Amino acid sequence: xxxxxxxxxxxxxxxxxxxxxxxxxxxxxxxxxxxxxxxxxxxxxxxxxxxxxxxxxxxxxxxxxxxxxxxxxxxxxxxxxxxxxxxxxxxxxxxxxxxxxxxxxxxxxxxxxxxxxxxxxxxxxxxxxxxxxxxxxxxxxxxxxxxxxxxxxxxxxxxxxxxxxxxxxxxxxxxxxxxxxxxxxxxxxxxxxxxxxxxxxxxxxxxxxxxxxxxxxxxxxxxxxxxxxxxxxxxxxxxxxxxxxxxx
Ligand SMILES: [Zn+2]
Numbered sequence: 001x002x003x004x005x006x007x008x009x010x011x012x013x014x015x016x017x018x019x020x021x022x023x024x025x026x027x028x029x030x031x032x033x034x035x036x037x038x039x040x041x042x043x044x045x046x047x048x049x050x051x052x053x054x055x056x057x058x059x060x061x062x063x064x065x066x067x068x069x070x071x072x073x074x075x076x077x078x079x080x081x082x083x084x085x086x087x088x089x090x091x092x093x094x095x096x097x098x099x100x101x102x103x104x105x106x107x108x109x110x111x112x113x114x115x116x117x118x119x120x121x122x123x124x125x126x127x128x129x130x131x132x133x134x135x136x137x138x139x140x141x142x143x144x145x146x147x148x149x150x151x152x153x154x155x156x157x158x159x160x161x162x163x164x165x166x167x168x169x170x171x172x173x174x175x176x177x178x179x180x181x182x183x184x185x186x187x188x189x190x191x192x193x194x195x196x197x198x199x200x201x202x203x204x205x206x207x208x209x210x211x212x213x214x215x216x217x218x219x220x221x222x223x224x225x226x227x228x229x230x231x232x233x234x235x236x237x238x239x240x241x242x243x244x245x246x247x248x
Contacts, residue, residue, distance in 0.1 A: 001033040001220065001235050002242040003213040004167055004176040005087070005121060005147050005195035008054065010045040012209050013074070013199040014164045020198075022055055024213035024237040030236075031055060031248065033195075038064040046080040057084040057121055057248060060110055062091040062102045070108055077116065083246040085113045086121025093126035104154065107134065107219060113142040119245050120144035122164070128155055134161050143245060148197050150180040156161050160191060165245055170203040170211060173222040185226045193245070194219050194238045 003024065008017045014092060024032065035057040036045045042058050049056040058076050060068040078087065088109045090102050113120045120142050128151070135141045145165040156166055166187055171180040184192075194235050196219065198211040203218055224234045242248070 001029045001216050001239050001247075002033070003196050003198075003216045004033045004145065004193045004242050004246075005030055005169070006034055006213050007037070007200065008032065008048055008198075008213075009041060010037075010199055013212065016212075017048065018051070020214070021051055023215070025053065027214045027217050029213045029216045030062050031242075033057060033083060033121075033182060033242075033246065035059065035084070037061045037087075038142045039066055039069065042072075044147045046076060049080055053228050055083045055246070056147075057086040057212040058082050059085045059088040059121070060105050061087055062089050062106065062123060063097060065098055065101060067101065068108055068124065070112055073109070073112065074116070079116065082110050082118065084119045084121050084144070085248055086118075087118060087123045090127035090131050091123065091124035092127045092130070103130075103134075110134070110142055113144070114138070114140055122146050123148075128210050132158055132162075135164075145193055145245065147195060148201060149183060150177060151183065152179040153183045153186045156183045156187060160188065165191045165193050165241065167195045168223060169195045169197050170201040170206070170208075170215070171221060172226065173204040173218055175204065181222075181226045184223055186245075189237050190241060192223070192238055193242050194223070 045056045048054045141162045149166040150171040171177045172184045202208040224231045
């Protein structure tokens with residue numbers, strides 16, 4: 001199985017990255033997509049890709065107050081054999097983030113994704129309408145995934161309508177996460193991915209800092225439950241989807 005979004009380079013997970021990769025391997029999670037955050041993280045993520053199971057993505061996260069260096073980005077995407085541009089997006093939840101810069105960086109990275117025919121890993125908080133408008137206005141919407149999707153089916157449908165995938169994580173393991181679980185139940189089987197977003201999002205009874213790629217198994221169990229499917233069909237289907245989207 002594949003963890004399609006894990007920050008192996010973030011503390012406290014970075015201190016045990018090698019052990020976490022090994023523990024994941026033991027339970028059948030044998031590929032891990034690691035997105036970048038800022039320019040400084042690009043080298044760290046490229047280094048992690050030396051571990052066979054790690055597949056890197058490069059980009060500038062909307063929380064980062066740095067104008068994306070698209071020339072450098074292009075270079076590292078090719079050199080490090082990136083499987084996606086990410087994570088990128090919009091976050092209007094906090095006033096402190098520079099919205100103009102976010103919009104400029106987002107558009108530049110979307111354009112690059114189309115030019116290089118790479119999928120995007122999308123982060124969105126508090127800016128769903130803005131993101132939908134930007135994506136819909138592009139001559140061609142890039143392939144990609146709405147990561148850590150935890151909203152309801154109505155919003156999900158609009159992203160699916162643009163051809164995007166949706167990734168479900170720890171949220172769907174929580175009985176109280178009604179919206180996310182409803183979306184997880186209704187999403188088309190060929191558009192679903194699994195991710196932990198470790199170490200950022202907890203599972204039901206697992207603290208965020210303790211989450212590792214091996215928890216993909218628990219997320220798959222919850223997804224099987226809410227969809228009334230077998231674990232095997234979830235495991236096979238989501239792995240197939242990730243392979244197809246990221247060309248891995
Ligand atoms: Zn993330």
